[in-house]
Amino acid sequence: MSSTPESDGQEISPQDTLVVDENLAIIARQAIIDSSRAVYGYELFDRSTASDSFTAASDAALLFNALSYAGTEALVGKKTVFINCTHDSLSGGHLELIHPEKVVLEVPPLPNSATAEEIEGRVPTLEALRKRGFRLAFDQQALRRAYTSWLPLAAFIKLDMQAFKPELAATLVKFATTYSKATLVAEKVETAEQFELMRDLGVKLFQGYWFAKPSLVKATTIRPSQATIIQLINLVRKQASTAEIEDLLKKDLTLSFNLLRFINSSGFGLSCEITSFRHAVMILGLKKLFRWAALLMTTSRAGGAPPAVGQTAVVRGRLMELLAGELLTPEESDNAFVVGVFSLLDTMLGMPMERALESVALPEPVMDALLHGKGVFAPFLELTKACESGDEAAFARAANALQLSNRQVNWAHLQALTWAENLAAE
Known part of the structure; x- marks a missing residue:
């Protein structure tokens, strides 16, 4: 994904929309900043559908998409990610996939019809999440008497600037800081006056449209069948x-x-x-x-990547693995397979190889071969491509450079083709 670089202390657009075109996963991202306007973290919203309803399944899908496809944007370094949750999703297995220190779970209040027993009944789940290391965020509803048992569990309390009059701000801030140890976040800040009011009252974090105009970030992804x-x-x-x-x-x-x-x-x-x-x-x-x-x-569609490209990638990987097995260690042969398979990643993603590789960690020798055509795996990749092209001169040069005979290379190529065909038939 590409976007305007961001750094601490730099003014940035507080709401970006991450659009995953192929799979229609759309994530709105709004920055949460400190009083000096440095980015503290991002709140993520699912915008994949026109519906405003949220379910445990949609929460899980949002978190999964954020982790898998927004890692280089929304999950950067020490930036914290705020995720809106339903109460059902707080018990979901998807939370086991993430590091608790990276994510703040925004917990909504229960419906107005909820009884005191129902509100109290949520405490064990919230306490369990806290023990696992998750930080919890509540809105100002948690300052109501009915939610007294929730208040000690709050790491953040978000105060909606559109939900109360300015003259009540000091009372709300004093109450929240007296009865909780939560960091306060002023959200839906739309004017300089609102920002200055809350900052002067000691509020540490801010969120809202006043800070900058929205911008768009697009990402291209590939999904397995x-x-x-x-x-x-x-x-x-x-x-x-x-x-x-x-x-x-x-x-x-x-x-x-x-x-x-x-x-x-x-x-x-x-x-x-x-x-x-x-x-x-x-x-x-x-x-x-x-x-x-x-x-x-x-979160995957019924189809998959273009079959011809995927088939060629698999053949390349297997051929490079077999050729490297003649000359290199087993571990290096495994990496040769990775070079072959990922050598078509730019085609799969429709972007330059350098950008395609930004989102996946690979050993340096693998990167050298894919990006620069250098290193121990480069000659094997060159030979593999020569096998595909039918260029006899290029084939001869590449085979001679590795001191492999025509018979060795042709036999390995045949094995790789057969292996790939067998996979396709499974």
Whole structure:
């Protein structure tokens, strides 16, 4: 994705809309800033449908899309993401997929018809989320007497500037700071006077249209076919080995690409980058892998990536793996497979390779081959492309550079084609 670079202390557009064209996932993003107008975090809203109704499923889909496709925009560095939740979604398994420190859960009040017992009955769920490390945000309804038991659980309280008169602001702020340790956020700030009023009362964070005009950010994504996702879910359900799951990931560029991008998003909270399929599966574990696959299934369309491109990518990956196996270590052969499969990522995404690779972590030798045509894997990629082109001179030069005979290369190419055809038939 491309957008105007942002940095702390720099004025930015507080509401951007992330449009995922192929799959109609639309996420509105509004910045939350501090008193010096540096970005503290972003609140995300699902704008995929015209409906304003929210369900546990829509909450899960929003969070999944944000983690998978907005990682380089909305989930940057230390920026915090605020997600609106329904009470049903607060018990959802999708929350197990994210690092609690990265996300604030905005919890709505219950309907006006809710009884004191019903309000009190939500406390155990909220406390459990707090113990897991999640921070909770409530609106000013939490300052009402009925929500007294919720107040100690608040990390943030959002004060809607359109919901009370300016002369009541001081009373609200004093009450909130006296009876909670929450950081206050003034939201729907639309004038300089509102901003200055709340800032002078000690409010730390602000959100609203006054700070800048909206701008648009577009992202292009690729999704695996539902049939492939079902295969993955079935493997996980029968507790298949890591090797079996890795084998499926090797078969499908879009599946492996999505997994590596997801697990390396800042929302997942890992301190190091994961660059191999096997490592990703081991880190994620079967339970979380099932959650991820299930969410991917719900947000994918019935079709998939263009089959001809995907088929060519798989052939390239397998051919490079076989050729590298003649000369390199098993680990390097695995990376050669990644080079081959991802060598068509720019075509799959319809964007330059450099931009396509921004959202997925890969080992440096893999990046060198894909971006610069250099390093240990570059000659193998050149030979693989020569096999496709039918250019005999290029084929001879590439094979000679690796000191591989025509027979070795042709045999490996035949094996790769057969392997890819067998995959397509499964």
